[in-house]
Amino acid sequence: MSTQLKNDARLARPDDIYQVLIDAHRDLSADQSQAFNSRLVLLLANHIGDDGVIVEAVEAAGKGL
């Protein structure tokens, strides 16, 4: 299928960003983590602002689940 979703490495410091994500959840309960992730998804989806990219990302994320 089409590929608007970029999957080459785009983060300058991938390990740092990965750690930012993990750290953000450090003191959260499972419910709080879900709330946090939901907010983050919405913020990023709006920032991307491209229906096609978002739909592709949703499909990619759901693969195998």
Next chain:
Amino acid sequence: MTQGSENTTATDFNYQPSPDQSAATPVRHPVVIIGAGPVGLAAALDLAQRGRKVVVLDDDNTVSTGSRAICWAKRSLEIMDRLGVGDALVEKGVTWKKGKVFFGEEQLYAFDLLPEEGHRMPAFINLQQYHFEAFTVREVLKHPEIDLRWNNRLVGVDNKKDGVTLTLETPDGEYRLTADYMLAADGARSTTRRLLGLDFKGQVFKDRFLIADVIMKADFPTERWFWFDPPFNKGQSALLHKQPDDVWRIDLQLGWDADPEEERKPEKVIPRLKAMLGDEVEFELEWVSVYTFQCRRLEQFRHGRIFFIGDSAHQVSPFGARGANSGLQDIDNLAWKLDLVLEGKAPESLLESYHEERATAADENILNSTRSTDFITPKSDASRAFRDAVLDLAQDHDFARRLVNSGRLSLPSTYSESALNSPDSPGFIGQMVPGAPCADAPVTTAEGQESWLLHHLGGDFVGLYFARSDETAESLAQLRESLAALEVPVRLVSIFPPGSDAPAGALIDSAQLMAEARYDARPGSFYLIRPDQHVTARWREADPQAIRGALHRALGRGLAAVDTETKKEGTAA
């Protein structure tokens, strides 16, 4: 609990036996409507205005009890205006266009549904269904073409190729009559649907809501107020909305586990309302009900000579006011088609377009209603997490306010995929595409009278012509005559720019050129408009050949005669 109030018209009617009941063989009528609710009554009016004789049968002898439907959208008011009841409804109703959405104790945002000037009808009025019905019955009684029979309960239907035979039960026993066409406007629990054994499939929402209409003196503004998780109904939602006669609609989400029998008892309801309104506010309960919501539709809105209109065909949750409002659009769509087919001026295939256009509209309403209900009643932990995330973000982030869904309020459907439409002409922009409901605009008649564009459209096919500056009486007369001579006469409505010397009968656009702007018109632009005020074709020039072809198509002659089996599957399930 009381019903109605002193300042409306009569709400109870008398059963009177019809001569049909003692006829030796069933008497045949061109159109029989089952159900004297808003949709059935409006259908009767629309057909009677076209000179059609109509029998309306209702199993009761009163208008509805309780408020039930309260929000009447602009398009419904435009339809009822065409049917002669618009002014009465607006005068009695509470006009509103603004709303607020709260989360907890905070206001998330406010909205205005009709920020644009230059429309005769408001975005919405609130009016109890019993008032709506009483005003409409009053108009119905003025039409000798309408034979309204109370206490006639449908108990049998025989749907044959050449006509429908109905069996009715009355206080004087059973009788039968036959109909060329039957309209089932008998509501969400349609008897017709049951007698025909038709499935009404869809989605039930596992939640319960308390709806209370209370009478109180209160100075809340005339706005729709919706709360997510208010302090007085923790973890649930609430709605407050004003109706005439100091009646207020309150809708409280209870959750699926609430016991409906318990929750409608005054000793349970009153403390809930006091928590919301405050201890000091005095109020009286007018009507209380505990509801579950469903979104569903019939797979086919037409079964041979039987048409399903309104809630008998489709049902939605009340968030969005898409129930009664879409029912009125159903009759707006069907009446002119039925009239032309009865007249022999259009083929049966025109009737098939009723299902195509209105089932698509129903799917749109169901989609919107389902989304609103999913937001208000999340069905999974993840869905609730996203919903709460939207509400949390909405306080600081503008984009999230757009995602808050407390009901996407009823807008008329554009039949953009309809087979009755002609392809759009290149170069037009804006919303008046083929299939769209016509926008209103303020105009002046050539005689100097202030008027509204929609008053001049509808009823018949209309050719809306934006006149050229060098237009002469002769060129207009020629166009008028060529339109009048078509297979179904098309009435010319010409509109001139302000300051021009418009001939008698023509309209003049407002100083702000609102008609020109809303129709993206240039001098010479021509719109072919259906009797239900939907655009069916438009051109930059009034070409008689093209107009003839588009009219032919709009009469269903471009469609193959189809039987009802071949059409698309319902998507409501």
